[in-house]
Amino acid sequence: MENKNLRKKFQIGIVVFGVLFFMVLGGLTYISGHIDSMLYTTVTASLTSSGDLDVPDDVFPAYTLVPASALKGNTLYYVKRNSQGDYEVASMEVQIVKSDGVQTEIEKLEMNVLAICDSNKDFKLGETVLVKADIL
Amino acid sequence: MKSKSKVKKYLRYSLLIVLTLIFLLPVFFMVISSFMSTKEVSEMLNFNTGEFTSFKLIPGDFSLEQYYRVFFRNPQYLKEFWNSVLITFPTVICQLIVSSLAAFAFGKLKFPGRDKIFFVYMILLILPIQVTLVPSYFMYQKIDLLNNVMSIILPGTFSAFGICLLRQNVRYISDASIEAARVDGASYFKIFFRIILPQIRGGLISLALLTFVDTWGVIEQPLIYFTDRSKYPLSVSLSAGSADTQIIFACGVMFMIPALLIYFLGEKDLRSSFTRI
Numbered sequence: 437m438e439n440k441n442l443r444k445k446f447q448i449g450i451v452v453f454g455v456l457f458f459m460v461l462g463g464l465t466y467i468s469g470h471i472d473s474m475l476y477t478t479v480t481a482s483l484t485s486s487g488d489l490d491v492p493d494d495v496f497p498a499y500t501l502v503p504a505s506a507l508k509g510n511t512l513y514y515v516k517r518n519s520q521g522d523y524e525v526a527s528m529e530v531q532i533v534k535s536d537g538v539q540t541e542i543e544k545l546e547m548n549v550l551a552i553c554d555s556n557k558d559f560k561l562g563e564t565v566l567v568k569a570d571i572l
Numbered sequence: 573m574k575s576k577s578k579v580k581k582y583l584r585y586s587l588l589i590v591l592t593l594i595f596l597l598p599v600f601f602m603v604i605s606s607f608m609s610t611k612e613v614s615e616m617l618n619f620n621t622g623e624f625t626s627f628k629l630i631p632g633d634f635s636l637e638q639y640y641r642v643f644f645r646n647p648q649y650l651k652e653f654w655n656s657v658l659i660t661f662p663t664v665i666c667q668l669i670v671s672s673l674a675a676f677a678f679g680k681l682k683f684p685g686r687d688k689i690f691f692v693y694m695i696l697l698i699l700p701i702q703v704t705l706v707p708s709y710f711m712y713q714k715i716d717l718l719n720n721v722m723s724i725i726l727p728g729t730f731s732a733f734g735i736c737l738l739r740q741n742v743r744y745i746s747d748a749s750i751e752a753a754r755v756d757g758a759s760y761f762k763i764f765f766r767i768i769l770p771q772i773r774g775g776l777i778s779l780a781l782l783t784f785v786d787t788w789g790v791i792e793q794p795l796i797y798f799t800d801r802s803k804y805p806l807s808v809s810l811s812a813g814s815a816d817t818q819i820i821f822a823c824g825v826m827f828m829i830p831a832l833l834i835y836f837l838g839e840k841d842l843r844s845s846f847t848r849i
Contacts, residue, residue, distance in 0.1 A: 447837060454833045458657075461826075465654060468647040 476566040477557040479525075481515050481550040482506065489534060489541045499533055499541045506551035507532070507540055513559075514549040515567055522564045525552065599828070601629065606825045609635040610818035617817065638822035649806065649823050656805035656827070659721050659794075660787040663728035667783050668776055671734030676768050678735065679742030680750055681760070690739075697732040705796055712797060723797040728787055734779050741775035742768060777841035784834050788827075 487501040506512055512530045515523040531543035550567065552559075559565055605613065608631040616626050642649050677683075678690050708727070709718070717723045745768060753763050769776075789807050798804060806827050810820065835842075 443840075450833055450836045454830070454837075457829060457833070461650060461653060464643045465647060465650040468644050468650060471644050 472566050476564055477555055477559045478566045478568045479515065479523075479552045479556075479559065480554040481567050482553050484514075484545060484548045484551050486544065486548070487541075489536055489539065498544060500543070500545045500548070501539045501541055502530075502551050503553045504535055504538055504540045505553045507542075512542070512549075513552045515552060515565060516549070518564075523550075523567050525559050525561055525563050525565055527561055602821050602824045602828075604629060604631065606638055606821035607631050607634050607636070608821070609633060609637045610641065613638070613818050613821065638819045641819045642822045642826060646819065648802075649809070649819075649826075651802070652804055652806040652809055653826060655721075655803060656788060656807060657830075659724050659790065659805055660784060662721075663725045663787045664780050664783045666725060666729035667731055667734045668780055670729050671731070671738050671779060672769065672772065672776060673764070674735045675738030675742045675772070676760075676764050679739045680745070680747070680768075693732045693735055697736055701792060705792060709796055717797075719798055719800050719803060721803070724787070724790060724793045727793075728783065731783070734783065737779055737782075738772055738775050741772040745771050774841040777838040781834055781838040781842055785831055788831055 482503050484500050484502045484506075486497040486499070488497050488499055489501070491497070502512060506514070507530070510529050510532060511527050513525060513527045516526050518524045530545070533541040533543065535541065552565075555565070605616075605628075608616070608628070612628075612632055612635075616628055678686060678693075704727075708723075712718050712720075712723045717726075749767055750763055753767060758766070790805065791807055791811050794804050794808050806823065810823055810827060
């Protein structure tokens with residue numbers, strides 16, 4: 437009799453735990469979609485490309501084009517993935533050649549990077565950020 | 573003489589304990605490793621070569637980082653968990669309904685070709701799932717069910733195993749009680765709900781449990797029928813190595829909990845049901 441009661445209590449415990457487990461996971465699924473945007477600075481990033489301002493269809497472009505808004509003086513801020521798979525802010529000094537106000541021509545980079553064009557908050561170097569859109 | 577039998581008993585128990593530990597080791601390892609930091613997991617496992625660079629059974633520093641990343645930073649794993657739920661629960665419910673009705677028909681009703689049809693069903697039971705994957709793929713393509721959870725739920729619903737298991741349970745019910753109900757004017761549905769279902773409760777719980785475990789761990793069907801990766805259940809990510817290897821243990825623990833809960837709920841009925849087969 438006592439064993440039966442104990443078993444019933446155990447089963448009720450399992451059901452309660454199961455319901456709570458699914459409810460918590462449901463809540464977390466909802467929250468985790470939004471939590472990143474609450475915790476981190478959101479940046480809009482654009483992939484730099486090889487090209488020349490004067491020769492739009494140049495087959496062998498000599499320069500790299502970056503959005504003008506991605507440069508603060510000679511500093512280009514961009515995002516790169518860290519070992520955890522998150523995006524973090526990095527910067528590099530670049531040689532500006534010319535600009536048309538929308539795009540800036542700089543000395544050719546070794547590889548294209550995701551340049552930060554805009555952000556909803558100020559950010560620091562090395563800070564983990566959320567990339568809202570990769571404008572490719 | 574007495575001491576000899578005592579030694580035998582100790583030996584038998586020792587062997588059983590060792591075997592149990594061997595079978596429990598992967599689960600124990602997974603749970604323990606889920607409390608390692610992601611850095612520690614990366615140092616321990618090389619998932620490119622599939623080799624251990626070092627093997628640890630105790631975490632160097634206890635960390636909830638994996639759980640933090642699964643629950644707060646990687647919503648795709650939670651979404652995949654819900655994809656598993658979306659596939660598994662309807663399959664279990666539909667299979668219970670269809671199998672219990674079919675088991676009643678095959679076990680108690682008399683109609684022409686009953687045993688021949690059941691024989692065909694038995695053949696389906698012994699066919700490996702891989703044999704029917706490709707023909708099923710073309711069939712689902714024709715009826716536009718690819719990339720749809722119904723392509724997994726439907727075959728599960730009409731599973732031959734469920735019908736065979738419940739038919740054995742139904743056959744234990746005496747014909748006299750059914751005939752008496754018929755004489756009193758009860759319809760077949762009334763007999764099914766009032767006489768059959770209450771008596772095959774154990775079989776139903778066992779079937780629910782086995783179907784749950786089978787569908788919860790489904791891998792081949794989603795890989796073949798789903799081209800949209802966002803519809804994959806968590807079982808695919810965990811087995812195909814597409815999950816983030818650093819948090820794979822925490823994902824595994826999360827994935828294991830519902831199956832364990834279902835087992836604890838129906839373990840007693842599972843044992844009693846199999847004694848009837």
